[in-house]
Every structure is written in structure tokens, then in C-alpha cells.
Amino acid sequence: QQQVKQSPQSLIVQKGGISIINCAYENTAFDYFPWYQQFPGKGPALLIAIRPDVSEKKEGRFTISFNKSAKQFSLHIMDSQPGDSATYFCAAAPGGYGGATNKLIFGTGTLLAVQP
């Protein structure tokens, strides 16, 4: 129940295409959903985050879509660029804003390769 299931494990997209990564969770107490981007040899970095009071959040080419009833959320990367090639992790935590950071659970990661 504490897991966050992420798919696909790897993804190849052509430059200019849309990359879509999906995550699902079981714990209904989760109410903070961040996405992290990790380049080779670097630590993960926060990309974008959403709380369940909204169904979508957009920052530039990156959009999180959230489906509370299905307990699923996804990351969409529009106009994907070779520089977006990285590993993406979804995560979830209970408590929303004000929740404890030690409760953050990460997905297994998706390796995205954007071909020029």
C-alpha cells in the first residue's frame, strides 16, 4: 500500500514528440505528488509537483495530470527535446503541504531517451 508503481520502465521518443509517464498508488492518504528529474551522475531534482485539489498543473513544457478517483497521475512532456533525456521519478507523500518529508515514497523510475 506504500508503493508507487511507475510505468513504463523506459521510453524512447522522437524530438518534438510527447513523452508520457504514468504512476499509480494505493494509499489514499497520499496527497502530495512531485516528479523528479535525474541526469546521469547527478542527484534527482524536483521538476514539478501537484496536490490533489487540482487535476492538472503545467509548468512550461511539463504537465502533471492527476486522477484522484483512479489514484493515478502522469507527467507529460510536450515538444520533447534531447536535453530532456534523463530518468524521471514520480513520488508521493501523505499530509500534503505540512506533511513530513520523511514520508516521501519514490517510484521505480523511467529512463527517457529523446532521439534527435
Place this chain on the structure above:
Amino acid sequence: EAGVAQSPRYKIIEKRQSVAFWCNPISGHATLYWYQQILGQGPKLLIQFQNNGVVDDSQLPKDRFSAERLKGVDSTLKIQPAKLEDSAVYLCASSPAGRISGANVLTFGAGSRLTVL
């Protein structure tokens, strides 16, 4: 601002040997985390400090792993004796506080890659 510094970047040891990793968080960050990232998996929290006190070490294998954060700044993570399954990247992260908010972002270091032979 300077990022989270970790050393060494790479370490190869034989099983049953010991190893230590060092982390220097972002200046002023009260909360420090050690995560274990096994190949193909997401980071898993090992221990979280608030200043120099432990907030959560529930997933730290205490029979072989230990960590300390003296003076509430730098931290070291030690493994003794190492097992093959300890091969992983050990990530240190820091944040201003231990509560989720838009401003309280976890900043990760580049990690220390451990290979146990």
C-alpha cells in the same frame, strides 16, 4: 548557492569491509537525508536528521549501517561490514525544514556509488 557536496563519488570494496560516506549540506539547511538508490529502483530513505537529531531511521539496517550528524551540519554514513546487496548509490539531500511546502525543496547531491565485490 553551493549544492550538496558528497564524497567519495565512487568506492569499490570487498564484502565484509567497511566504508564511510561524507555529506556537506546546503548552508542553513536544518534537515539532512541519506537515501539508498539501488540500480533500477527509486531512492529509499535510510535516515533523516533535523539539526543533529534523528527524525526517522526506521529503514536503516542498524546492524551494519550507522550515521551521525555532529554539530548539525556535515554528516557521515558508515557501512560495516558491507554486503553484496549494499551495492548502490548513496544520495545525501538537504532541505530547509522537515515539512513539505512549495518552498521546502529537497536538494540532492550527486551521490556516492558503492560497489561491493
